[in-house]
Amino acid sequence: MSAPPTDPEHAHGDPGLPPAGLDAEALDADRNRWTPQKVALWVGIALLGGLAWVMIALVRGETINAIWFVFAAVCTYFIAYRFYSTYIERTITRPDDRRATPAEYLENGQDYMPTDRRVLYGHHFAAIAGAGPLVGPVLAAQMGYLPGTIWIIVGVVLAGAVQDYLVLFFSMRRGGRSLGQMARDELGRVGGLAALLATLAIMIIIVAILALVVVNALGESPWGVFSVAMTIPIALFMGVYLRFLRPGQVAEVSLIGFVLLMAAIIGGGMVAETEWGVALFTLDRVTIAWGIIIYGFIAAVLPVWLLLAPRDYLSTFMKIGTIVLLAVAIIVVQPEIVAPAVSEFATNPAGGPVVPGPLFPFLFVTIACGALSGFHALISSGTTPKMVEKERQTRLIGYGGMLMESFVAIMALVAALAIDRGLYFAMNSSAAATGGTIEGAAAFVNSLGLAGVNLTPEQLAQTANDVGEQSIVSRTGGAPTLAVGLAHIMQQFIGGAAMMAFWYHFAIMFEALFILTAVDAGTRVARFMLQDFIGNLVPRFKDTSWKVGAWTCTAIMVGGWGAILVMGVTDPLGGINTLFPLFGIANQLLAAIALAVCLAIIARRGRIGGLWVVLVPLAFATVVTVTASMYKIFSPVPSIGYWAQHAAYRNALAEGETSFGAARTVEGMEAVVRNTFIQGTLSIVFVVLALIVIVTALIATVRSLRTGGLPSAESEAVPSRIYAPSGLVVAPSEKELEQLWIEAAPETRERAYH
Numbered sequence: 001m002s003a004p005p006t007d008p009e010h011a012h013g014d015p016g017l018p019p020a021g022l023d024a025e026a027l028d029a030d031r032n033r034w035t036p037q038k039v040a041l042w043v044g045i046a047l048l049g050g051l052a053w054v055m056i057a058l059v060r061g062e063t064i065n066a067i068w069f070v071f072a073a074v075c076t077y078f079i080a081y082r083f084y085s086t087y088i089e090r091t092i093t094r095p096d097d098r099r100a101t102p103a104e105y106l107e108n109g110q111d112y113m114p115t116d117r118r119v120l121y122g123h124h125f126a127a128i129a130g131a132g133p134l135v136g137p138v139l140a141a142q143m144g145y146l147p148g149t150i151w152i153i154v155g156v157v158l159a160g161a162v163q164d165y166l167v168l169f170f171s172m173r174r175g176g177r178s179l180g181q182m183a184r185d186e187l188g189r190v191g192g193l194a195a196l197l198a199t200l201a202i203m204i205i206i207v208a209i210l211a212l213v214v215v216n217a218l219g220e221s222p223w224g225v226f227s228v229a230m231t232i233p234i235a236l237f238m239g240v241y242l243r244f245l246r247p248g249q250v251a252e253v254s255l256i257g258f259v260l261l262m263a264a265i266i267g268g269g270m271v272a273e274t275e276w277g278v279a280l281f282t283l284d285r286v287t288i289a290w291g292i293i294i295y296g297f298i299a300a301v302l303p304v305w306l307l308l309a310p311r312d313y314l315s316t317f318m319k320i321g322t323i324v325l326l327a328v329a330i331i332v333v334q335p336e337i338v339a340p341a342v343s344e345f346a347t348n349p350a351g352g353p354v355v356p357g358p359l360f361p362f363l364f365v366t367i368a369c370g371a372l373s374g375f376h377a378l379i380s381s382g383t384t385p386k387m388v389e390k391e392r393q394t395r396l397i398g399y400g401g402m403l404m405e406s407f408v409a410i411m412a413l414v415a416a417l418a419i420d421r422g423l424y425f426a427m428n429s430s431a432a433a434t435g436g437t438i439e440g441a442a443a444f445v446n447s448l449g450l451a452g453v454n455l456t457p458e459q460l461a462q463t464a465n466d467v468g469e470q471s472i473v474s475r476t477g478g479a480p481t482l483a484v485g486l487a488h489i490m491q492q493f494i495g496g497a498a499m500m501a502f503w504y505h506f507a508i509m510f511e512a513l514f515i516l517t518a519v520d521a522g523t524r525v526a527r528f529m530l531q532d533f534i535g536n537l538v539p540r541f542k543d544t545s546w547k548v549g550a551w552t553c554t555a556i557m558v559g560g561w562g563a564i565l566v567m568g569v570t571d572p573l574g575g576i577n578t579l580f581p582l583f584g585i586a587n588q589l590l591a592a593i594a595l596a597v598c599l600a601i602i603a604r605r606g607r608i609g610g611l612w613v614v615l616v617p618l619a620f621a622t623v624v625t626v627t628a629s630m631y632k633i634f635s636p637v638p639s640i641g642y643w644a645q646h647a648a649y650r651n652a653l654a655e656g657e658t659s660f661g662a663a664r665t666v667e668g669m670e671a672v673v674r675n676t677f678i679q680g681t682l683s684i685v686f687v688v689l690a691l692i693v694i695v696t697a698l699i700a701t702v703r704s705l706r707t708g709g710l711p712s713a714e715s716e717a718v719p720s721r722i723y724a725p726s727g728l729v730v731a732p733s734e735k736e737l738e739q740l741w742i743e744a745a746p747e748t749r750e751r752a753y754h
Helices: 025-029 036-057 065-092 119-130 134-141 143-171 177-219 221-244 251-272 275-281 283-300 307-331 359-366 373-382 393-416 421-428 438-447 457-466 479-493 497-535 547-570 573-607 609-632 643-654 668-709 732-743 744-751
Strands: none
Touching: 025 732, 036 065, 036 143, 036 457, 065 143, 065 307, 065 393, 065 609, 065 643, 119 307, 119 373, 119 393, 119 497, 119 643, 134 143, 134 359, 134 393, 134 421, 134 479, 134 668, 143 177, 143 359, 143 373, 143 393, 143 573, 177 221, 177 373, 177 573, 177 668, 221 251, 221 275, 221 307, 221 497, 251 275, 251 307, 251 457, 251 479, 251 497, 283 497, 283 547, 307 373, 307 393, 307 479, 307 497, 359 573, 359 609, 373 497, 373 573, 373 643, 373 668, 421 438, 421 457, 421 479, 438 457, 457 497, 497 547, 573 668, 609 643
């Protein structure tokens, strides 16, 4: 073990406490200690991953076994985390566990709170893994299995996980500041103001869309409403248990929480079969929307340890557990995928019935979460940096958490590809195309000319009966398709055809729980962002423990996304549903902003050698999002361009038409005109603000490189007085130090934390 730190910067100033951490050399020695067993293990992982990629990318046949997608993803993730994220840690971040994090030196029991790395991993993963990794890959399955697979796996390694890790680390080093505030500190007034406005506006849109997906998943579903609602009191119990009853007993409370969660899921099915359960928990979408709005406000103002962290940690059991179970089922069942590697619609400039537009750039904005997501940057500079115990834990939480979300996206893609192609297009094509009937859907799908597809109305009726639904035609949005795919695979693994309906409704509830955790964390992050923004004018607002400021900013942000949510739920055409394409573009524009801020920070530190790590994904994200924005703004094709669609419906109204396109009424036509105007305007605003941030970041980067670096905007270093392992498991070099802390008297440990 290395000697305790003695320099003034890192000495914790309390001779009664053991050292707060080891130096980097001691910890890196564990990684660099190669044995024949370790060499054989990594060679085996590389060979298995390489074989899987050959089978996916090069071997062509009538079908491909889904097992290769699991192996390609998992092996790539292991190698990327072990080697590439370690390179980033050594080259760019250079964490020091002897330096206190904001969770320690700003602890207030409300937002800043040192949190066990396992619990925080669960919170972070649950917060970032919303609708994107479930819905985006399902929609992108239209283009075939190869483009989406490459983007999800390669994109997360080189872009998504890099962004999440770096934003989390840099925010932590700056007292947990929001992305917009970091941009203002690093880029100056113009770039900072553009970043603040962009992040606030995009955040409102993102949270509203996430909330709408939850509303649609839970609407008129007593099983889902009951089970999801029960996670709230379970999380409150876990928070009190860890805080007061059995502090530090994470494994113990995890087991209790898991049992209670399973009881809530099973109980939901039982309740949904009773008359009183149906009467009490069958809620219309407007009621559910208001419930989510009220919940979002409460979750954002309660202490983070009481509801948010334990609830997200709890839902992680179900999220990761379900995805791992699905992966095991795929390995055992080995379903064959009949979809082509690259479909007819991937090479069609107009796209297809599910995603309009060409593969480039629309594949890369359809699949956002799972590969690269700007929303993650808001979480990584929101709740998570205020709860990290030790600096070196940021690699596990930031990079590792994003790899897990990417795996969710791969499993969602495989589930969508595993079902019949005709069934896939019948579920994901609009009601305007299918007529909303099984006969119309069969006729429409067969008219697409898909090779080997001959869909019948009887197939659609039988599938609906199998999953316990009245109809599966035009169940757009991705979630129902994923549920059918998951049920199709899982019933072959456990239970048989009789369990098809159970697995379908289990998947629907799983998706709702998945997304709702992103809504509550997103609301809290939005509050932090607004407090930072107003704090530039009224400094008192920067104090997150000031209840007046916290409650005021929470109410404003909840009111913003809540108004859009209610509009979407009550609009004749769903309102915000037409805003969904903007979600992907706005999300990736936000990612470009985050990467641009990271680029400027790295250059300011003088770390020229690591600039390419950020510059490559930044360049790609910028090209993709600007190109997609240009399509949406200027394309003359109504199915692609916002303004083209706006003009088409407006002209139809002017000519006295009472129905047009997908709108069957005048009110519906007016809704399309209004929503496309909002879409077109926001698309212009978002791309302009993003380009301002990117240009100012490049200017700041060049300025820093010319001067050899500039003074850091990091918070002043504070010596740490607490200890926690740097990774998921205790490293060999940390065991002696951990034993010293275990042997320390309880009152000594208590003094370290307070």
